[in-house]
Amino acid sequence: MNFKNILGLLCAAAISVLPAGNAFSQEKTVKIGAVFPLSGGSASAGVHAKAAIEVAMDIINNAHPEFGNFPLAKNAGLAGLGGAKVEVVFADNQGSPATGQNQTLRLITEEKVVAITGAYQSGVTLTASAIAEKYGIPFVNGESVAANLTERGFKWFFRVTPVAADFAKIFYEFLADMKAAGAKTDNVAIVHDTTEYGTSVASVIASVFKERGQPIALDIAYTSNATDVQSQVLQLKEKKPDVAIMITYTPDAILYQKTMQSLDYKPPMIIADDSGYSDPSFIKAVGKISQGVFNRSSWSVGPPGSPTALIAEMYKKKTGDDLDDTAARAMQAFFVLCEAIDRAGSTEPAKIQAALRATDLKPDQLMMGYKGVKFDEKGQNVLAAGLIIQLQDGENYVAVWPKANAAKSPMLPFKGW
């Protein structure tokens, strides 16, 4: 047997042994599955969500008295389960609905997780949660906004984040306020990709605006992970909308901003629907040519010493990046899930499900700017809320609307570069 054959055998052996390494587990742990896109085009968002959940694990599993009354922080582990530690098994859905489904199945049947969180893209959450539903395992989602996710009559699916319709109303009211302040907002264009997320959010925004007597003037759909977006930007340049609403994931968001700059086109107002425009690597890559972009968010860093400021600090220390809205919403969902498990005092899926149904968290128990967490019979958090933020200096988003939550007043028009 020559060297190459032996090497080949070793490789084969290594491949067969690798997955088994994760299989052992410790006593007195609560095993939760987390399905996120850790590779593929949305890996950036998935990796940030994973880091946020790891910060949450630190807060839950170790004693953090400095957090005051923030749930699960004070003592180490889950008090309701005798101080049991929370263990998270991360799985990579590669941004693909099929992989998301397979990985969820693996987490439930092989890893024996008691609950699941994830899966970032609405299209992946759609398939992954269907598996959890089939096996009767609670699935708590913090960041997917497609409306249909909670319209399937599922009993085991809970969504903490505001949904597309909530944000569409926020966009509409924000624009109405801007109009009252003298800005032109009549002519609204929507640019969106054709993923589950892009199409559903675009149609919800279009119908919310139409109901209120302001139909969308221009709808530009494109296929995500584009190699080029010049034609789309030129369409905007020709039709001259007052407002461009961008519903895109990170790679395309970067390409749109680069292309607007190279074609010297500035819409008077850009409103981003979170996702790509909230990715910290978007800000690092093209923040400087995107000054004045509006975005939606439910996350803002509170005053020094507050739980939100402490979380922001821990996250920054761990990753070197600022905590963004998407990762923060994923983290909030994880806290909601763990709080329910703690209250259930059990790792039995049915008891966790019952505890989730009874969830009633107040604003001061949350890290996000929601009015609370309370699920309706569809599993949707009815107290979810959001605000408008703006990338004024090209480096950090600041809250600009509504006035009560604003750190600065909105800057108009879009400055760009």
Next chain:
Amino acid sequence: MSSILVQVIVGGLLLGAVYALFSSGLTLVWGMMNILNFAHGDFVMLGMYVAFVVWTLFGAGPWAGAPMAVLVLATLGVVVYFGLIRDIMKGPMLAQILGTFGLALLLRYSVFWWFGANFLSLPENLVGGTFDVMGLRIQASRLLAGVVALLVTLGLHLLLTRTSLGSKMLAVAEDSTAAQLMGIRPDSMQAIAWAIAAGATGLAGALIATFFYIVPTVGETLGIVAFVTVSLGGFGSVPGALLAGLAIGVIESLSAYLIGAVYKDMVVYALFLGFLWFRPQGLLGKT
């Protein structure tokens, strides 16, 4: 014609030149040596990262980044040839496909591990910003990529048709045993072909990095276009790849502008399949 429409066409031509640029390396390897290199898109990605590293370390633009990328990728091409391709060429076709596919994943996830999943970007004005020509916006970085695409195409074409090195490479591609009997060493010729192909691909990556985002998975986004460009242009025809790249760029831009961006891939691929039905050897390929 409205000025916007002219801008769409010019944009399409510049885009097409870029497609041609990053397809030229694939033409050489796939078209001539009959090896389907699935790692091609990831070679482009590596070229982009080399340009990014050169800029981060030395603050230097593509003037330094591009030659560096050519050097690094050409070396990698030789290593890949001797370490992998030479052996898997002896195996069945499937081994070649899966071998280069494995290489693609290895490269992608090595970069992923080293640089992380973050999207990176070079400063917008590294190659002199954007200028106006009679109301048309021309981005200097794209123009540079377009000009280099023409030069690379011309250079490769001359190399293959006018030099003895080119004739030897073609001889090996045609019949390696016969070439060996004529005193040509197939191994060195193939290695040189891989070095040139990978070097050209690295050059493409370094130039594309000046106007595109950089991420470990960018090869997936760009790779498929390269395969289509090469088959439309005709296997082994370097000028064919240029023509095909330009055609795809303009058709994409026009259909995205006139019909809608969602439909542009449908238009491009329907035309592509229709064209191959009439002319399976591609634009300039030999029957």
